[in-house]
Amino acid sequence: MIQFQQVSKRYRDKTALDNANFHLPRGAMAFLTGHSGAGKSTLLKLIMHMEQPTNGKVIVDQQDLSQLNRHQIAMHRRKIGLVFQNHQLLEDYTVYDNIALPLKVSGYNNRDAGRRVRAALDKVGLLDKERQFPEVLSTGEQQRIGIARAIVNKPRLILADEPTGNLDPKLSAEIMQLFEQFNQVGVSVLIASHDLALIEHMGHAKIQLNRGRLSGAFVGPN
Amino acid sequence: MTTQAQRSRPEQLGKRLLREHGEVAISSWLRLWRQPLTNLLTWLTLAIALALPGTLIIMLSQAQGLANQLHTSNQISVFLSLQASTAEGQALSQQWQVHGDIHKTTFIAANDALQQFSQASGLGDVLTSLTDNPLPATILLEPVSDDPEHIQQLVQQLRQAELVDQVLVDQLWLQRMHTLVNTSQMAILILSLMLALGVLLVMGNTIRLQLENRRAEILVIKLVGGTDAYLRRPFLYTAIWSGLLAGLMACSIMAAALAALAPPLGQLAASFSSDWQLSNLGVSEVLLTILGSCLLSCAASLLTVQRQMANIEP
Numbered sequence: 001m002i003q004f005q006q007v008s009k010r011y012r013d014k015t016a017l018d019n020a021n022f023h024l025p026r027g028a029m030a031f032l033t034g035h036s037g038a039g040k041s042t043l044l045k046l047i048m049h050m051e052q053p054t055n056g057k058v059i060v061d062q063q064d065l066s067q068l069n070r071h072q073i074a075m076h077r078r079k080i081g082l083v084f085q086n087h088q089l090l091e092d093y094t095v096y097d098n099i100a101l102p103l104k105v106s107g108y109n110n111r112d113a114g115r116r117v118r119a120a121l122d123k124v125g126l127l128d129k130e131r132q133f134p135e136v137l138s139t140g141e142q143q144r145i146g147i148a149r150a151i152v153n154k155p156r157l158i159l160a161d162e163p164t165g166n167l168d169p170k171l172s173a174e175i176m177q178l179f180e181q182f183n184q185v186g187v188s189v190l191i192a193s194h195d196l197a198l199i200e201h202m203g204h205a206k207i208q209l210n211r212g213r214l215s216g217a218f219v220g221p222n
Numbered sequence: 223m224t225t226q227a228q229r230s231r232p233e234q235l236g237k238r239l240l241r242e243h244g245e246v247a248i249s250s251w252l253r254l255w256r257q258p259l260t261n262l263l264t265w266l267t268l269a270i271a272l273a274l275p276g277t278l279i280i281m282l283s284q285a286q287g288l289a290n291q292l293h294t295s296n297q298i299s300v301f302l303s304l305q306a307s308t309a310e311g312q313a314l315s316q317q318w319q320v321h322g323d324i325h326k327t328t329f330i331a332a333n334d335a336l337q338q339f340s341q342a343s344g345l346g347d348v349l350t351s352l353t354d355n356p357l358p359a360t361i362l363l364e365p366v367s368d369d370p371e372h373i374q375q376l377v378q379q380l381r382q383a384e385l386v387d388q389v390l391v392d393q394l395w396l397q398r399m400h401t402l403v404n405t406s407q408m409a410i411l412i413l414s415l416m417l418a419l420g421v422l423l424v425m426g427n428t429i430r431l432q433l434e435n436r437r438a439e440i441l442v443i444k445l446v447g448g449t450d451a452y453l454r455r456p457f458l459y460t461a462i463w464s465g466l467l468a469g470l471m472a473c474s475i476m477a478a479a480l481a482a483l484a485p486p487l488g489q490l491a492a493s494f495s496s497d498w499q500l501s502n503l504g505v506s507e508v509l510l511t512i513l514g515s516c517l518l519s520c521a522a523s524l525l526t527v528q529r530q531m532a533n534i535e536p
Contacts, residue, residue, distance in 0.1 A: 048445065050536045071449055077444075077445060077447035078447030079447075082446075090438060090439055093439075101442065105448040105452055106447065109238075
């Protein structure tokens, strides 16, 4: 699903990723670990084509991202559900409109969008909140709305950047269980997190990132 | 699973675009009224910038009609030498009548000229005491062209003719009239261009502020795969609505200005013994103003979005 071939990403004063090789197979679930500032977000941004590598190739769903034009980049992003640490919900949109946004962008009509939004809300257990605005919800609920938005388009790949960063252990475990459920129906999942205790407990594959170097599961020689 | 996925696939492109444009048009319209005062001031600014050159252009194009009427007095007076007989004068007049550059000729015999002069001047007694008629026969010419250069050429030609003593034309007045019209046209063109630039800048700035206000939204839309066209659309419709409203306001301002100017200008024309009247906005002028306003706003919007959207990258 995701392939990094000798990918390096250098900023002016530091190297975020150094000659990284890894291959996350379709349908796999893995955690990306490393202390904060280790480059986890950079790696996710490369997959989203929010950043371009300095060297090497990023291939997602058999597409070399460096070959995409602006329109194809938009199409590429539609295949990926992205969950942020700070959920990135729009304050002046209702819960419903926030979740429906990826569908609107992809051209769904209101009827089909409504059906999918409610299915996604049902999945995260917040079906009764669709008319509310994000600011009246708890942090845990906001994060679940963020997840509902990420899955509403039925993506083949879910990327999550510290999705439990602001949550207590019980809520964190619930969120992680949600990701496991999506993985069980065939969605590839890659979660960047430094919550090592939780990751150990869950027992999925781990990719470590340390000073721009990758090690662990799915990682090729470099 | 598959059937449900198929059923909720995105619909046909044409139908989908139509629906999306309709939705964005409505939501952009509603968004305008969230800040009615700010937007009203923007529209008024645009309207004034449009109405000023608009009013001047309409006045000038109508004034050209007036100027053309006055041009009929581009009369050339050809005074024949005293030796020329009435028959010779008449022959010359008829000869010129068929000249390509001359619209019309009128022959005034020396005796008729004296008679007219004695009536107009009230010096009848003095004139009858003269033994010889001091006035020459005259041919009055109306040239085809209004152009001072053409008229000058014609005058040169006429001077060459036999029996011609003197050719008079109010050339200076003509030239002034033309220069005045040309200068006004150029001034209005420059003014229009400057104010069009003003419209572009005002609208561009409005759109830029909107983009800034919707930064978070734009970022999220980009991340969930919104295309450039999708992102551009609300700003394009904002510009269309603003252009439409500003255009309507500009028409109202122009109509009021023209209504106020019509009576004094009518009096001015009457003093030139013309029945010319300044008429108010016509349908085509209203439509052109609104179209121009919308086009300028859209251009401003597209240019701004093109430039600013690239700065908002996730």
